[in-house]
Amino acid sequence: MARNVYGLDLGSYELKVYDKKNDVIWKEKDVIALKDGNEIYAVGDDAFMMYEKAPSNIEVVFPMKEGVISRFHGMQHLLQNLLKKDRQFARGSEYVVAVPTDVTEVEKKAFFDLVIHSTAKAKEVNIVERSIADAVGLNLDVQNTNGLLIANFGGETTEISIIAGGGMVMNRLLKIGGATFDQAVVNLVRHSHDFLIGRHTAEVLRKSFGIFTSEVESMLTVAGRDLITGVPMRKGISINLVRLAMKDPLIECVQAIQSLLERTPPEVRRAIHKNGIFLTGGIAHTAGLESYVEEMVGIQTRTSVEPDICAVTGLKKIIQSKELRKFAFSMIDENYRWMR
Ligand SMILES: Nc1ncnc2c1ncn2[C@@H]1O[C@H](COP(=O)(O)OP(=O)(O)OP(=O)(O)O)[C@@H](O)[C@H]1O
Ligand SMILES: [Mg+2]
Numbered sequence: 571m572a573r574n575v576y577g578l579d580l581g582s583y584e585l586k587v588y589d590k591k592n593d594v595i596w597k598e599k600d601v602i603a604l605k606d607g608n609e610i611y612a613v614g615d616d617a618f619m620m621y622e623k624a625p626s627n628i629e630v631v632f633p634m635k636e637g638v639i640s641r642f643h644g645m646q647h648l649l650q651n652l653l654k655k656d657r658q659f660a661r662g663s664e665y666v667v668a669v670p671t672d673v674t675e676v677e678k679k680a681f682f683d684l685v686i687h688s689t690a691k692a693k694e695v696n697i698v699e700r701s702i703a704d705a706v707g708l709n710l711d712v713q714n715t716n717g718l719l720i721a722n723f724g725g726e727t728t729e730i731s732i733i734a735g736g737g738m739v740m741n742r743l744l745k746i747g748g749a750t751f752d753q754a755v756v757n758l759v760r761h762s763h764d765f766l767i768g769r770h771t772a773e774v775l776r777k778s779f780g781i782f783t784s785e786v787e788s789m790l791t792v793a794g795r796d797l798i799t800g801v802p803m804r805k806g807i808s809i810n811l812v813r814l815a816m817k818d819p820l821i822e823c824v825q826a827i828q829s830l831l832e833r834t835p836p837e838v839r840r841a842i843h844k845n846g847i848f849l850t851g852g853i854a855h856t857a858g859l860e861s862y863v864e865e866m867v868g869i870q871t872r873t874s875v876e877p878d879i880c881a882v883t884g885l886k887k888i889i890q891s892k893e894l895r896k897f898a899f900s901m902i903d904e905n906y907r908w909m910r
Contacts (some may be wrong), residue, residue: 583725
């Protein structure tokens with residue numbers, strides 16, 4: 571049996587997988603539910619369903635934190651179980667893993683170790699810088715470009731990258747993402763209404779309201795708990811309150827884009843002004859984000875068609891194309907091979 575190749579983009583919120591044999595991309599929540607401390611009770615979407623609803627002996631955790639692996643064994647277990655679940659799981663497969671650039675070598679190597687030391691018995695593991703995968707997913711010519719800026723707005727991070735001549739010129743990983751926005755909404759709703767909502771409810775509010783579209787008076791009624799009476803109830807939350815909560819973290823992202831641009835060599839910066847800014851990551855679905863970035867930075871901005879799976883779509887193309895394969899590299903040097 572020919573060995574399979576998997577492309578992996580392990581996000582803090584969702585993991586995305588390309589399975590070459592079946593030529594499909596699938597995604598699942600990057601979540602595990604632990605029973606009585608350490609027994610794995612559920613993984614992926616099944617575990618996420620219990621988030622904020624689980625009984626006290628079940629703890630629902632996200633094994634990735636701010637773009638890097640925080641619970642190594644939990645993450646390994648999750649990945650193995652998902653690859654097995656309803657899917658033909660081929661041992662001895664090859665893996666191409668997208669990794670953030672602006673993290674330590676140890677954090678980067680953990681992505682590699684995760685797969686190579688799993689019971690999946692990987693034959694080969696190669697690494698691709700996630701922004702390069704994003705650029706390939708966007709159909710951009712990474713090799714010949716004279717300047718591109720990609721901002722990946724994810725679940726817990728925002729990664730800003732400047733690419734030119736086939737490589738990374740600048741990169742910054744901000745610890746701001748969907749979870750930051752959700753927490754900001756939870757906090758502001760609590761302060762202004764003495765009303766406690768869950769992070770999941772905050773996400774629903776944020777997704778339905780978007781940002782920066784023309785001012786409208788709009789409300790959404792959601793479930794929560796009144797903090798004065800302690801009674802669960804439903805309350806209308808206004809669009810303006812939710813947008814106000816998102817303002818500060820959004821400004822931080824835009825300022826990071828501006829400061830990275832300021833430090834970019836002038837010829838690359840000029841090319842970015844011409845080529846534009848590209849948005850990827852799940853948060854890029856947010857209505858109005860594109861116009862907001864464009865207005866604040868003053869550079870034409872476009873969003874990937876399917877922003878959350880843009881990087882894994884890039885991995886798919888890298889796996890399928892001989893020419894693009896050069897963007898995947900091995901972390902095994904001779905010493906490391908000997909250590910195994
Ligand atoms: N339609 C939508 N509108 C607004 N936000 C959305 C939408 N769909 C998904 N999101 C948000 O996108 C985020 C997840 O994006 P993504 O899958 O890119 O993150 P990730 O890759 O798991 O995280 P990271 O890259 O930070 O490690 C979540 O916060 C989710 O709420
Ligand atoms: Mg991501």
